[in-house]
Every structure is written in C-alpha cells, then in structure tokens.
Amino acid sequence: MSMSTPISPISPITIPELSPAGSSGVSGATPGAFQSVLEGLVGGVEKSQAQAQQTVNSFLTGGNEELHSVALAAQRSSLEFDLFLQVRNKVVSAYQEVMRMQV
Amino acid sequence: MLENAGTGIERYMNLLSASQKLVASNIANVDTPGYKAKDIDFQSELASQFDNLAPAAKEVTGLKTKNDGNNVDMDREARRLAENSLRFAVATNLARSELATLRSAIEEGKTS
Amino acid sequence: MSLFGSLSVSASGMSAQRTRAELLVENLANAETTRTPEGGPYRRKDVVFEEDPSVGSFSSELTSAMGSSASGVAASQTIVDNSEPYRRYMPGHPDADQEGYVAFPKINPAEDMVDLMGASRGYEANVAAISAVKDMIQKSLDLFR
Numbered sequence: 115m116s117m118s119t120p121i122s123p124i125s126p127i128t129i130p131e132l133s134p135a136g137s138s139g140v141s142g143a144t145p146g147a148f149q150s151v152l153e154g155l156v157g158g159v160e161k162s163q164a165q166a167q168q169t170v171n172s173f174l175t176g177g178n179e180e181l182h183s184v185a186l187a188a189q190r191s192s193l194e195f196d197l198f199l200q201v202r203n204k205v206v207s208a209y210q211e212v213m214r215m216q217v
Numbered sequence: 218m219l220e221n222a223g224t225g226i227e228r229y230m231n232l233l234s235a236s237q238k239l240v241a242s243n244i245a246n247v248d249t250p251g252y253k254a255k256d257i258d259f260q261s262e263l264a265s266q267f268d269n270l271a272p273a274a275k276e277v278t279g280l281k282t283k284n285d286g287n288n289v290d291m292d293r294e295a296r297r298l299a300e301n302s303l304r305f306a307v308a309t310n311l312a313r314s315e316l317a318t319l320r321s322a323i324e325e326g327k328t329s
Numbered sequence: 330m331s332l333f334g335s336l337s338v339s340a341s342g343m344s345a346q347r348t349r350a351e352l353l354v355e356n357l358a359n360a361e362t363t364r365t366p367e368g369g370p371y372r373r374k375d376v377v378f379e380e381d382p383s384v385g386s387f388s389s390e391l392t393s394a395m396g397s398s399a400s401g402v403a404a405s406q407t408i409v410d411n412s413e414p415y416r417r418y419m420p421g422h423p424d425a426d427q428e429g430y431v432a433f434p435k436i437n438p439a440e441d442m443v444d445l446m447g448a449s450r451g452y453e454a455n456v457a458a459i460s461a462v463k464d465m466i467q468k469s470l471d472l473f474r
Contacts, residue, residue: 132323133237162219166409167218177331179236179330179331179468180230180231180331180469180473181332181466181469182227182230182234182312183227183231185472185473186222186223186227186312186470187472188473189222189223189316189473190219190220190222190223190386193219193222193319193320193323194219194220195317196324197323199246200323200324224419233465234331234332234465237332237335237461237462238332238335238385239399239425241338241339241342241459241462242335242356242398242399242401244338244339244340244454244455244457244458245338245341245342245345245400245401245402245455245458246342246347246378246380246401246402247342247451247454248345248349248378248402248447248448249378249380249402250377250378255398255399259448274399274448275396278341285384291450291454295454296354296453297459298457298461299461300429301465302461302464302465306464306465306468309413309469309471312472313471313472313474316472
C-alpha cells in the first residue's frame with residue numbers, strides 16, 4: 115500500500131475585499147470582515163481542542179481509545195492553535211498596515 | 218482545517234492495533250479446543266470508504282486443524298506479531314514526519 | 330478493547346498455561362502414588378481451556394457494540410480421570426488388595442512431559458505477545474513529541 119498520504123492542502127486565507135480607501139473610513143464594514151475571519155479560526159481551534167479533550171477523557175476513563183489516537187488528536191489541536199496564532203498575527207499586522215494607509 | 222492531518226496513517230495504525238489484539242488472542246488460545254485463528258483483512262478494510270472504528274475480525278484461511286479442532290499456527294502468529302510491531306513503528310515515524318512538516322510550514326511565516 | 334486490553338488477554342494465556350503446567354507437574358510427581366487421602370491411587374488431572382470473551386474489555390456494552398472478537402482464555406475446568414486404574418500384581422506391596430493387585434495411577438510420564446513442553450512454549454509465546462504490544466504502546470508515546 116502507498117504510504118505517502120498526501121497532506122491535505124491548507125486552504126489559503128483570502129483577505130476580504132476592502133472598500134476603496136477613504137470611503138469607508140476607519141470603522142464600519144472593514145473591521146467586521148477581519149473580525150469574521152478571526153472568529154472562523156477561533157471556532158476551528160475550539161473545535162479541535164474540544165475534540166482532543168474528549169479523546170483524552172475517553173482514554174483516561176478506560177474507554178476503547180487507542181493511545182496513538184489520543185496523541186494525534188493532541189498534536190492536531192496544538193498545530194491548529196499554532197496556525198491560528200500565526201494567522202492572527204498576520205491578519206492583525208495587515209489590518210494595521212491598512213489603517214496606516216494615507217487616505 | 219488541520220483535523221485531517223495524519224488521518225490516513227491513523228487509520229492504518231488502528232488496523233495494526235486491531236490485528237495485534239487478535240494475534241494476542243490467537244496465542245492465548247493456542248490450546249483451546251475448537252478455537253479458530255482470526256485476523257484483520259487489511260486489503261478490504263483499507264479499500265472500504267469508511268474508517269471503521271471496529272475492523273472486522275475474519276477467520277484465517279489455509280490453516281491446518283489439529284485433532285481438538287484448534288487451528289492456531291504458532292509460527293504464523295509469531296510472524297504476525299513481529300510484522301505488526303515493525304509496521305506500527307514505521308507508521309509512527311511517518312506520522313511524526315507529517316506533523317513536523319506541517320509545523321514547519323506553519324512556523325515558516327513567523328514575523329516575530 | 331484497546332491495545333491495553335490485549336495485555337490482559339496475554340496475561341490470561343500465561344495464567345492458563347501455568348495452571349496446565351502445574352497440573353502436569355502434579356501428575357508427574359504422583360506417577361507412582363498408590364495411596365491418597367481419598368483412598369485409592371492418584372488420579373490423573375487434566376485442564377480444559379475455554380475461550381473467554383470477557384477478558385480485556387473495560388466495558389461489556391462497548392465490546393458487544395463494536396463487535397470485538399479478541400478474547401482471552403480461561404482454564405475453566407479441572408477434569409479428574411476416574412477410569413479404572415492400572416492394576417499390577419505385587420502381592421508383597423503394602424497397598425495390595427486381597428488378590429495381590431496394587432492399583433497404580435494411569436499416567437504416561439512421557440506424554441505428560443511432552444505436554445509440559447507444550448505448556449512452556451505456550452507460556453513463552455504469551456510473554457512474547459506482551460512484549461510486542463508493550464513495544465507498540467511505547468512507540469505511540471513518541472507521537473506526543
């Protein structure tokens with residue numbers, strides 16, 4: 115059997131369309147779009163952490179969980195969180211750069 | 218987004234674990250009258266669409282049955298024991314390397 | 330049953346083979362015993378192995394739901410051979426009956442020795458299984474790094 119499992123591609127983060135500089139001003143639609151991107155990522159992190167927690171609990175209370183499943187769930191959750199952190203940093207710095215733009 | 222990281226390998230490891238349990242069971246029952254040796258059919262389990270949490274245990278074919286109805290072949294079980302162990306070690310290493318690749322891809326974009 | 334459960338399965342195998350070995354040793358030691366507290370010569374003992382599905386599963390509902398078919402083994406019964414013992418003509422023997430015959434245990438030491446070797450091999454195989462499974466579990470721990 116082929117052991118090279120293709121890594122599922124990480125879907126690129128698309129920065130939402132910004133309205134032309136000047137017309138929207140500082141607040142309004144733009145921060146909302148950035149916010150929803152971050153909220154989506156937070157949701158993903160929460161889900162994977164809940165999943166990992168549930169796997170660990172099942173293992174600890176003597177369920178039928180295999181140890182390697184627990185380890186992989188923990189690693190996924192950790193990677194998901196790291197990804198979130200990096201993306202958040204990028205999004206925040208992109209936001210700040212946009213805000214710095216001269217009107 | 219990363220919930221499928223290492224899923225293929227995890228599935229293979231589940232099958233190896235299930236097989237090893239049956240090998241242990243076969244060895245424990247080597248002298249049980251009427252006991253038939255069981256194992257996992259890797260080909261059919263991997264071909265199936267769904268990641269079955271409980272892979273089906275099938276009776277092993279081609280074994281000689283002894284006078285008491287038992288057909289466990291100790292040489293076969295010893296071989297399966299070693300094989301499952303080694304393949305599991307390979308799978309572990311593959312999973313680690315996949316996770317390491319993902320991790321370095323994520324940290325590649327570090328600005329701070 | 331997870332991999333940990335299979336440790337219990339192998340342990341049950343070791344236990345069953347050990348029981349079998351103990352009975353065989355008892356047979357061999359008493360191959361010439363003509364006098365027992367119950368009266369009569371020593372009677373050969375044998376063990377019956379039976380598949381035991383309850384070994385190694387933490388919760389029985391989960392096991393039946395998931396159709397796990399790995400099972401341990403139990404030395405469920407000890408069978409005593411109550412058939413007619415061998416009678417040898419030895420008139421001077423303290424345990425001779427009125428006709429001068431002494432009842433001896435119906436034990437074939439060569440057969441029981443071979444069985445004992447079988448029990449020993451079975452025991453060692455279970456030990457090897459535990460070792461291999463322990464190895465796999467430890468490899469899983471590497472995934473945490």
